[in-house]
């Protein structure tokens with residue numbers, strides 16, 4: 137069914153008015169924008185329910201294999217946007233709401249971002265859900281219904297301040313509570329052996345309750361379910377304890393439950409080792425697996441069929457307890473033999489690795505894991521012992537080592553497929569972190585290069601460019617992004633160049649207005665918009681970009697009439713609350729912005745804009761307006777990146793290193809349409825091992841010496857001159873991410889960018905070639921890859 141033609145606007149109008157009246161209890165004259173938003177969302181949800189039911193019916197009829205995507209994070213953002221786009225009702229809604237003097241955009245902006253994720257890993261999961269629905273792949277996302285998503289960021293005196301993100305302040309119109317789908321999640325206690333069987337006597341427990349959200353695919357042809365678990369106490373009050381006067385202990389079950397699904401951990405590729413986090417991971421995993429087995433047994437009666445009907449994806453190691461938990465459920469609760477259970481679990485499970493950074497590879501102390509999950513500790517030790525024995529390599533390949541449980545190794549050993557997220561990252565995985573395991577299991581590691589959904593990241597966020605694309609390549613590219621290749625032969629056509637650049641200009645003007653209104657900074661939409669948005673992390677090297685900004689500013693001041701290409705540098709991103717260096721970088725960006733934006737000498741050539749609280753919605757404003765995309769991580773450190781793909785799709789050119797998916801982006805768009813700089817991953821590895829690499833590089837770069845001097849002198853922090861000594865000291869003496877060694881090359885590439893931007897026609901041609909080559913980076917392609925190589929799943933469309 138094609139909703140775009142099937143929708144009768146009058147029916148939609150009636151639905152909205154009905155929801156306004158009967159769900160919100162408001163008449164038109166009193167309805168607030170919130171009321172309208174709820175009425176619109178509920179109406180859209182109504183339209184999604186039929187395809188959703190249909191999809192479920194088909195899976196049951198065809199006994200299709202189901203994919204279960206387990207992830208601690210789903211960074212879905214505003215759901216109204218997917219609904220409007222994929223139901224094709226944008227124009228109709230616009231017109232209906234206009235009759236009541238309501239703007240669709242205001243309705244959309246009223247929806248809080250569902251920020252149930254930190255960054256790339258969580259957003260990838262959201263794009264995957266949308267693509268699985270678009271492709272008709274029977275799938276469930278399983279996650280946690282955090283009361284508080286990723287913190288909201290504010291700047292005070294340039295410093296990041298974290299505020300709670302209470303997206304559930306208002307009712308969530310998209311979800312259906314499922315009180316009947318509820319599971320007990322045990323913790324702690326001890327294990328005894330009774331009649332030859334292990335029995336876990338847990339001393340704590342919470343209930344996991346399901347909340348379902350339908351995820352609609354393109355053209356409303358299919359909808360899958362995102363099932364989020366909320367924690368509830370097993371009993372509201374321990375009445376015995378209460379009556380005996382121990383009020384605190386009486387409330388303990390409730391306190392545990394309340395904290396479990398309370399907040400998302402704000403870490404992203406940084407260290408993380410807290411007991412509550414371990415409990416959250418088990419909470420998600422156990423609830424999901426109990427649900428999977430229950431659903432399976434409602435359809436089939438032989439658990440041996442599980443691997444034929446069920447594929448379980450572990451998104452990073454966070455749900456890596458799925459291995460031992462599945463074994464536990466099969467052995468302890470369903471009386472299966474250990475060997476059979478382990479074999480079945482392995483054939484169901486697969487694992488995606490998202491980072492090689494050692495600090496981000498999860499490890500739990502055996503003491504903690506043994507205390508919180510005593511039965512799982514036993515199971516993990518047995519898996520480990522058997523694997524060591526089978527491999528004949530007792531010393532090198534271990535899950536339990538030095539009193540720690542290594543979750544990467546556990547996930548690898550319990551999975552039949554392990555994948556990296558870009559070609560380079562997968563190669564490095566084979567050569568480094570999993571070198572030993574790869575030798576033992578040579579076909580287990582595969583590559584599935586990340587992708588992003590073009591429905592949201594092009595169709596929805598960039599309507600003007602989308603219109604141009606449809607005019608040129610015809611309709612249908614939304615679900616077949618390779619069609620964009622038809623733009624390539626026309627890249628030199630002046631007519632097309634004009635249209636593409638006019639669309640870019642329109643997006644830039646809208647952003648400039650927003651910046652003026654929200655930040656009070658005046659920027660020129662004709663200037664190059666140079667954007668770096670992502671989590672703040674030293675390996676992503678926002679400071680490299682910032683040092684270039686300082687260098688540029690200083691050079692303009694020295695010679696203001698040298699014909700500079702005007703630029704606006706945009707930064708966006710949050711730092712993990714406990715990551716000191718990242719927070720220093722944020723503060724320095726803000727201090728530098730303050731000085732540069734008030735400099736009358738440079739004002740026509742350089743501005744720095746750092747809007748606070750970068751999130752999905754902010755990305756949707758910035759990316760379509762970008763001319764230049766900064767993807768400048770130290771080679772070998774960024775597993776893939778997905779922002780880089782969104783920029784390419786929206787016609788921004790990339791300045792970047794040979795890292796993560798940049799390598800593949802450059803291959804697709806062509807080396808001449810990509811501004812490459814910096815060392816390769818191998819060179820970077822060697823450089824980092826060279827003593828005094830930073831000092832040597834600084835010695836060779838007058839430019840960098842100047843920049844470091846300008847910072848050290850307190851130019852951006854007159855009131856507290858020593859404020860950034862640690863940053864300067866870090867570059868001189870440590871510089872683990874090789875800012876110094878890549879600096880000169882980066883400057884040269886930036887000079888090339890300036891020159892290229894001045895040739896408007898050439899720039900337009902390059903931008904069109906970038907768009908035309910971005911088809912590969914659709915998450916539909918990625919999901920097809922998983923379906924074929926990892927899940928052995930079939931589309932039911």
Ligand code: OX2
Nearest residue numbers: 256257405490491774775776777
């Ligand atoms: C991120 C990676 O840093 C990023 O490179 C990648 O594109 C993204 O995952 C999706 O694969 N936490 N976040 C990531 O890794 C971890 C761990």
